[in-house]
Amino acid sequence: MNDTFDLQRRQLLLGSAGAVASAGLFGFSPLSLAAEMPLPDYVNWKNPAALIVHSANTLETRREAIGTSIVTSNEQLFVRNNLPAPDPAIVADPDAWTVAFQGVKNPRSMTLGELKNLGVETVACVLQCSGNGRAFFPHGASGTPWTVGAAGCVFWSGVPVSAVVDALGGIGDGLEYMTSTGGETLPAGIEPKDLLVERSVPLRALEHAILAWELNGEPLSLAHGGPLRLVVPGYYGVNNIKYVKQVAFTAAQTDAKIQASGYRIRPVGQGGAPDQPSMWEMSVKSWITQPLHQAKAGRVRIQGVAFGGARAVQGVEVSLDAGKNWQMARFVGPDLGPFAWRPFVLIAELKPGRYTLASRAIDAQGAVQPEERLDNERGYGHNGWQDHAVSLVVV
């Protein structure tokens, strides 16, 4: 939780630089003080006022930039690339992009042009980095210190992977994983398996997976994995392979480092290994996006987003007193399906004073967002509501 008084003092010290950074549209945030880096060239079309630039490959959406109209615009959506983006030439002629399909009865390569005529589906889903919330782990987990903004809710359009599988004769016998490979150029002189972006997900993920060429109504950009990205609704971001060049059905998980030892939940101080839980399905989660620091006494609009992860979200509660008492918030806008988030709003009558605002979501099977984080070496999968709470001063 933020120390609001400290933040106000720092904001005053920051002066006009902070005002310019927020372009008058958003309030300030603690991270905005640290990060005033310009947008990297390949994402220079994004909205700088809505983003925190951690590095050229890691851009976070500001907490206060997420509104109530459900979709996260392409200009506000976070970016997290494991490797530098490939040459922009690959999105100049998207239909020529080829993907190899293996582990099917009739394996072959297909162009994106061919895939587009196999079938089309559109899905709204939360895209969230495994490390979203890492900044809240007290042990200093290595990696980008995301708070809540390595997440967004977007529309993807593409061909269902199941339709491709059907066209290629079905999956080979005894195969248990869908193993997909990204088209990044690997630097020379380093063992490829150490860097290769190749992830395996269990076959149950096939039901909703699509190969997507469109994001929020626009051709998929290079920054977000264009011309073609594997989208696995309900799964953490790393499984959504950018510039996907191979989809293979396999008996075992890949031995690429990103799968074998990376993206595993393990005790603090312990190394990664294949027998630890992999970052696959996401869990129920919510957070408040406004207000974050200060509000005027009277009617105060408390808003945020909630999602179930791999299941629908059924409700979300808000507490004004750090979790002692809870009341149901109201979802606003249409339900975009089980993998999307839902904006929520609670309008409260608040007197002057200090409040600790928290939110707690419940998924369709009754799983409740936990109070505590699960400490783990790499700071993955944080959905504890306590660390996501907001310290509010009402004046």
Next chain:
Amino acid sequence: MNDTFDLQRRQLLLGSAGAVASAGLFGFSPLSLAAEMPLPDYVNWKNPAALIVHSANTLETRREAIGTSIVTSNEQLFVRNNLPAPDPAIVADPDAWTVAFQGVKNPRSMTLGELKNLGVETVACVLQCSGNGRAFFPHGASGTPWTVGAAGCVFWSGVPVSAVVDALGGIGDGLEYMTSTGGETLPAGIEPKDLLVERSVPLRALEHAILAWELNGEPLSLAHGGPLRLVVPGYYGVNNIKYVKQVAFTAAQTDAKIQASGYRIRPVGQGGAPDQPSMWEMSVKSWITQPLHQAKAGRVRIQGVAFGGARAVQGVEVSLDAGKNWQMARFVGPDLGPFAWRPFVLIAELKPGRYTLASRAIDAQGAVQPEERLDNERGYGHNGWQDHAVSLVVV
């Protein structure tokens, strides 16, 4: 309908300029040949490859730029302003914007900051200019020659007007219209009523109307009516008052020219008058967005968008032979509610030859999109499927 062979010849003549304009993302379109104007400054953040610039105040989304992921991004959304946009200063401090409410029991002005704490709703709806399709009228209706791109489907967030009315004691007795006024600066020396953007809609529109401050997850930009716009779901664009500065409940419609004689359906050659139908509720409509000119023989993905207007759309049919035979297309993606459009897809096996592709939508009450346009002086409300058909060459 386009003459595809002529177009191909013109594209060849255009050479690399056309290739640059489409940025490799979209095919060519007839209008792209005529309009290569740069984006005006106030919308320089939009995607030039997706837009046709008719004038500084009129920008059309290219037909082929509309995909299947439902939302039209802010960067692709059309612009139609009746007057130049006000000073950008009005969006620098949005919460200070004030709106006067009249014709309620307790009339007063409220700031946007106050309105935001009254309530929040999010609605997905088609925003469409009354003159969308005007280019298809053979009598040369005056006004921007829109084909299909003066329309988009977007998310708005804001306070329900009904919640404001409740907070102000309810509507005065005997009042039948909601009359709203835009905040444009009127040029000196011209009768204000001739230029004032002030529109009246019947009270039944109150049920769904919101005062919106957010568009597709971002604070509402000046170009689209920020900081605050009246949104009347299911109604033509002109009723969605930008920079709204007054909402009044009135016994009669305003006598501003834009209402009294403008935006009226009237016979060709006849002047406008208050007894003619006003451009209020939209009608059932659809159009194909791809393919527009040429396709390879084999499986061909035919896609488009369909909506019911003021009612939900229940289905859409596609014809490959200029309307002699029809088959049902499939909607893709989640249903965003009665005022949104639905992308549709039909994958057809096509042999080489010439085809005339048409689409025909049906609304929730069974009203079918008509074959013919209704000729009228200003070229409003065109929803005839014949003029929206596409001439396709399969090779």
